[in-house]
Every structure is written in C-alpha cells, then in structure tokens.
Amino acid sequence: MQSPPLNLLLVEDNDDHAELIRMSLAKSGAGFRVIRASDGDAALRVLRERRALSADERIDLVLLDINLPGKSGLDVLQEIKSDPALRSAPVIALTTSDAEKDRALAYQRHANSYLVKPVDYDRFLELVEDFAAYWGRWNQNPFR
Amino acid sequence: MPRTSPQADTSSRAKPAWPAAWLALLALLGTALCARLEFDPAACALAFAFFAAAAVGLRLIVFKSGSVPNVRPSEDAAPPKVETALRLSEERLQLAVEGAGVGIWDWPDVSTDQIWWADKTYELLGYTPGEIQPTISHFAEMLHPDDSARVIDSLRVLKPQSFARQSEYRLRTKSGEYRWFLSSSVATLAPDESTARVIGAIQDVHERRATDELLRRANEGLRNKSEEMEQILYIVSHDLKSPLVTIHGFAHLLRESALEGFRDEDPLPSIDRIAKAAKHMGALIEDILQFSRIGRAPEETEDVDLAAVIDEQRLALADETRLANCDWEVRAPLPVLRANRTRLVQVMQNLIGNALKYGCDKERNRIVIGFEPAGPGRCQIYVQDFGPGIHPSNHGRVFALFQRLEKRKPGNGLGLAIVKRVMELYQGEARVESALGQGARFILEFPEAMLAAPASSRA
Numbered sequence: 156m157q158s159p160p161l162n163l164l165l166v167e168d169n170d171d172h173a174e175l176i177r178m179s180l181a182k183s184g185a186g187f188r189v190i191r192a193s194d195g196d197a198a199l200r201v202l203r204e205r206r207a208l209s210a211d212e213r214i215d216l217v218l219l220d221i222n223l224p225g226k227s228g229l230d231v232l233q234e235i236k237s238d239p240a241l242r243s244a245p246v247i248a249l250t251t252s253d254a255e256k257d258r259a260l261a262y263q264r265h266a267n268s269y270l271v272k273p274v275d276y277d278r279f280l281e282l283v284e285d286f287a288a289y290w291g292r293w294n295q296n297p298f299r
Numbered sequence: 300m301p302r303t304s305p306q307a308d309t310s311s312r313a314k315p316a317w318p319a320a321w322l323a324l325l326a327l328l329g330t331a332l333c334a335r336l337e338f339d340p341a342a343c344a345l346a347f348a349f350f351a352a353a354a355v356g357l358r359l360i361v362f363k364s365g366s367v368p369n370v371r372p373s374e375d376a377a378p379p380k381v382e383t384a385l386r387l388s389e390e391r392l393q394l395a396v397e398g399a400g401v402g403i404w405d406w407p408d409v410s411t412d413q414i415w416w417a418d419k420t421y422e423l424l425g426y427t428p429g430e431i432q433p434t435i436s437h438f439a440e441m442l443h444p445d446d447s448a449r450v451i452d453s454l455r456v457l458k459p460q461s462f463a464r465q466s467e468y469r470l471r472t473k474s475g476e477y478r479w480f481l482s483s484s485v486a487t488l489a490p491d492e493s494t495a496r497v498i499g500a501i502q503d504v505h506e507r508r509a510t511d512e513l514l515r516r517a518n519e520g521l522r523n524k525s526e527e528m529e530q531i532l533y534i535v536s537h538d539l540k541s542p543l544v545t546i547h548g549f550a551h552l553l554r555e556s557a558l559e560g561f562r563d564e565d566p567l568p569s570i571d572r573i574a575k576a577a578k579h580m581g582a583l584i585e586d587i588l589q590f591s592r593i594g595r596a597p598e599e600t601e602d603v604d605l606a607a608v609i610d611e612q613r614l615a616l617a618d619e620t621r622l623a624n625c626d627w628e629v630r631a632p633l634p635v636l637r638a639n640r641t642r643l644v645q646v647m648q649n650l651i652g653n654a655l656k657y658g659c660d661k662e663r664n665r666i667v668i669g670f671e672p673a674g675p676g677r678c679q680i681y682v683q684d685f686g687p688g689i690h691p692s693n694h695g696r697v698f699a700l701f702q703r704l705e706k707r708k709p710g711n712g713l714g715l716a717i718v719k720r721v722m723e724l725y726q727g728e729a730r731v732e733s734a735l736g737q738g739a740r741f742i743l744e745f746p747e748a749m750l751a752a753p754a755s756s757r758a
Binding site: 169171172174175178222250251252253254256272273274275276277279 | 533536537538540541543544545547548549550551552572576
C-alpha cells in the first residue's frame with residue numbers, strides 16, 4: 156500500500172478499550188493515524204474542524220463506540236450521516252453491546268458496519284486486523 | 300348440545316301458531332348465559348332445555364303483566380293437558396332464572412319509552428318489585444356516564460336473528476352505588492324489518508370485574524418485572540462485558556511482556572487497569588444482586604433512629620463530603636422508624652451520596668436533610684441539594700433501572716432504582732421535585748404507621 160496513512164477517528168470513552176484498540180491497530184500494521192475523541196461532542200468537533208483542512212488531515216474513517224457519556228453513539232452516528240459534509244466517511248460501530256436492538260438501530264442510522272468487541276483478546280486482535288485489512292484499503296476506492 | 304328439548308317440541312306441536320322466534324330467543328339467551336357462567340357442558344345442556352321449554356311460561360308472565368302488545372290472549376282455549384305443561388314450564392323458567400341470578404327485561408315496542416322488568420331485575424338493582432316504573436330514559440340515567448353512549452347506541456342497532464348480543468356496563472343501583480352488569484339481549488323484527496322489540500337479561504358481575512382488575516394489575520406487575528429483566532440482560536451484554544474486555548486484553552499484553560522479561564515495559568499500569576476493571580465489575584454485580592433481592596423475602600423490621608443513620612452516613616461519606624466541599628444541614632426533629640435497618644441505610648446512603656455527587660457544583664455547597672408530615676396518614680424524609688437541578692422531563696428517568704443522566708460521574712444507574720424499589724416495598728414512594736438550576740429535592744414518602752416513636756429532637 157503506497158497511499159498515505161488513513162486518519163481514523165476513534166470515539167471511545169473507555170481509556171482501557173481505547174488503548175487496546177490503538178495497540179491492536181498498531182500490531183495489524185495497517186498504518187492508521189489514530190485520533191481519539193472520548194465523547195460524542197468532541198468527535199463531531201474533530202470531524203468538522205478537520206473537514207476544513209487539507210485532504211491529508213481529514214478524517215477518513217470513524218470507529219464509534221455506541222455507549223458514550225452524554226450524547227450517545229447512535230446520536231453521533233445520526234448527526235454524521237445527516238450532515239452532507241461528513242456523511243461520506245464510513246462509520247463503523249465497535250461496541251460491547253451485542254443487543255439486537257442496538258445493532259438494528261445502528262444500521263437504521265446508516266452505520267457502515269457493526270462490530271462487537273470480543274471479550275477474548277485473540278479474537279479482539281483478529282477483529283481489528285480484519286477491520287484494518289478491509290477498511291485500510293478504503294482510500295484506494297476509485298469512487299471515494 | 301341439543302338444539303331443542305322434547306318439551307319445546309310438544310309445545311310447538313300443541314300450539315303451532317306460537318312464534319318460534321320466542322323459543323329461539325329464550326333458548327339463545329339461556330345458552331349464552333350458561334356459557335358465560337362457564338358451566339360445564341352438561342349443565343349448559345340442562346339449562347338450555349329449561350329455557351327452551353319455559354319459553355311458553357315466559358310468554359304467560361309477559362302476557363299477565365299486560366305491557367306487551369302483539370300477544371294473542373289464547374290460553375283459555377288450551378286443552379287441560381297443555382295447561383299443565385304450561386304451568387310446569389313456567390315453574391321451570393322461574394327456578395332457572397332465579398337460580399342463575401338473572402334479571403329479565405323487555406322493551407316490547409322500541410318506539411315507546413316503556414320497558415318491563417322481571418322481579419329479579421328490580422332486586423338486582425336494589426329495588427323492590429314494582430317500586431319504580433322502568434323506562435328507557437330511566438335506564439339511560441342509571442347507566443354510568445362512561446358507558447351510557449355506547450350502551451344506548453348498541454340497543455338501537457340490535458340486529459334480529461343474530462346471536463344474543465352481550466355487553467358489560469355499570470348501572471347505578473338504588474343505594475347510588477354503580478355495579479357492573481353483564482347484559483345479553485336479542486331483537487325481533489317489525490314487518491318493515493326495523494327493530495321492533497328488544498328483550499334481554501342482566502346479571503351482576505361486579506365481583507368478577509373486581510377480580511379481573513386485580514388480575515390485570517398483577518399482569519402489569521409481571522410485565523414490568525419482565526421489562527426489568529430485559530434491562531438487566533442488556534446491562535449484562537454491555538456493562539458487565541466491558542470490564543472483561545479490559546481484563547482479558549491487558550492480561551494478554553502483560554503475558555507477552557512477561558515472556559520478553561518486561562524489557563521495555565512497566566507492567567504496573569496494566570495491572571492497575573485490570574484491578575480497576577475487576578473492582579468495577581464486582582460492584583456492578585453486587586448492585587444487580589442487591590436490586591434483585593429487594594422484596595424477595597420478608598424483611599425483619601426494628602426501631603431505627605433516623606438521626607443515628609444520618610450520623611453514620613456522615614462518617615461513611617466523609618471523603619465524598621470533603622471532595623464536594625459540602626455542609627450537611629440536618630433538621631431536627633427526626634423520627635424513629637419501624638423499618639428494616641439495612642434498607643433504610645441503603646436508601647439514605649443513595650440519596651445523600653447522589654446529592655454529594657450530582658448536587659454540589661458550586662465552590663461551597665450545602666445539603667439539607669429533614670422530616671415532615673405529608674398529607675393524611677403520610678409523612679416524608681427529604682434530601683435537598685442546591686446544584687444544577689433536573690429537568691422535569693427527566694424526573695421519571697432518574698428512578699428507572701440503569702438510566703444515567705450524567706455519565707461523566709461514576710455510577711451504574713442502579714442507586715435510585717434501588718431507592719424506588721425499597722420504597723414501594725414499604726407502601727411508600729420515592730420522587731423528586733426539581734427544575735434546571737433550582738437544585739433537587741428527593742423525597743421519600745411513606746405511611747405514618749411506620750413511625751415507631753415521635754420525632755426526636757436530636758439531629
């Protein structure tokens with residue numbers, strides 16, 4: 156992959172999980188640049204601020220926890236997908252909840268994918284690797 | 300179930316001119332009532348036979364009352380054998396009607412206001428037979444205002460030859476009390492096919508309605524329980540799993556570092572993360588268990604001095620109080636309560652802890668704890684803060700299971716749900732009075748009967 160690294164916005168309130176995701180991404184060798192926001196408002200702020208910057212600085216991909224303090228992840232998702240300036244960025248829900256209700260609501264709000272954080276770390280790593288392998292090529296999409 | 304009884308056949312043959320509609324009508328009524336009373340099939344069949352046979356009898360009664368037009372007076376011509384059969388039938392009808400506790404009514408001509416009641420109908424409504432002259436207007440007045448329109452409308456659109464129409468409504472009895480009645484009625488046609496006559500029967504079903512209401516409430520309780528259960532499952536799927544992800548992940552990373560002899564990594568932060576996650580998980584499990592245990596077994600009560608409980612909390616919450624920079628204002632007198640000590644401590648700790656956590660956003664803060672009467676036979680404890688307050692639209696949500704308005708502060712959304720559940724257990728109620736920017740006053744209201752001694756002046 157010769158293209159520049161993708162800017163990934165990680166929206167995660169749990170410090171431990173943010174750290175685990177960051178380390179797993181590093182291990183996957185996908186070369187994401189990870190920017191973290193720990194709540195929904197911060198996430199939307201980062202997205203909008205970077206929208207105004209050069210293509211290198213814009214957020215390419217959002218990894219979103221659904222269970223956030225204050226504004227919920229589903230609300231953040233809805234706001235991103237209803238904003239013409241933001242909605243082109245794929246949003247992947249990565250969350251602990253495997254409740255059918257949450258999954259359905261996320262897809263209704265146009266999440267691009269819904270991934271459940273596995274408790275088992277080996278599977279967690281696998282999941283992040285798969286995610287990196289698939290979405291890491293997002294910037295090679297000619298339709299982007 | 301036999302469609303006709305031998306007696307009915309005999310009567311029909313003896314007097315073929317008698318309207319078959321009468322037989323059908325009453326048989327129908329009898330069957331409907333029996334079915335409604337949930338008799339076993341044999342009893343239904345028996346009652347059916349009674350009703351069908353006794354159709355003749357009723358015809359006599361109605362005729363004797365003199366209020367029914369279109370009935371041919373013809374019995375004087377009947378041979379003695381038939382007369383005996385008629386008398387028998389009449390007796391049977393009366394016994395059957397009395398036994399079933401059914402009050403018959405007849406609206407012989409729907410273009411008039413006059414109706415006829417059987418003796419039992421008067422009795423069911425608290426009158427002695429003949430005490431009042433029943434009319435449709437009077438009947439309409441007796442109907443409960445909530446049932447009136449529905450019943451009057453349905454009376455007018457009764458279709459002949461249809462099954463007996465059944466409905467339930469409340470009627471005001473002589474004493475002024477409204478009671479529930481089950482009504483079954485059928486109509487007959489005029490030559491122009493409009494409804495000519497309506498006849499029916501009422502039955503007091505007040506006790507059954509009361510039982511239905513109890514059942515409905517019990518069902519609602521069960522539904523709430525199952526919703527609660529679903530919320531608990533949801534929380535297990537999220538909040539309990541979350542610390543496990545941390546524990547598993549960092550244990551794995553620690554292991555990798557250990558294999559490399561911790562060359563370039565300090566293991567302590569990872570160990571701390573694991574310990575913190577485990578502690579959080581333990582606390583959550585403990586709270587869920589506590590919540591589910593409330594009210595499961597009868598709880599022992601004793602005399603508990605509220606002032607002493609608050610003193611204990613002052614010690615238990617010393618750190619939180621210092622952090623919140625908060626003064627406690629405990630207003631005497633406080634009562635001694637006949638309550639379960641653990642529950643009272645739990646409830647007070649939750650409310651005071653919340654006031655310290657969420658209600659102390661100023662430089663210096665203050666909470667007020669007190670006790671006061673609250674309407675007839677009720678009294679209340681209150682914990683008041685002067686913090687940011689809670690918008691009225693969220694007042695219900697704060698007591699709901701796993702609902703957290705402020706997720707930035709530690710907590711798991713069980714505290715106030717526990718308070719609410721405990722108060723319900725003691726026929727009490729937990730609520731909040733608050734508006735944004737106005738602070739919050741959490742109130743525990745309960746029956747005065749829980750007071751073990753007059754409020755003490757100690758605070």
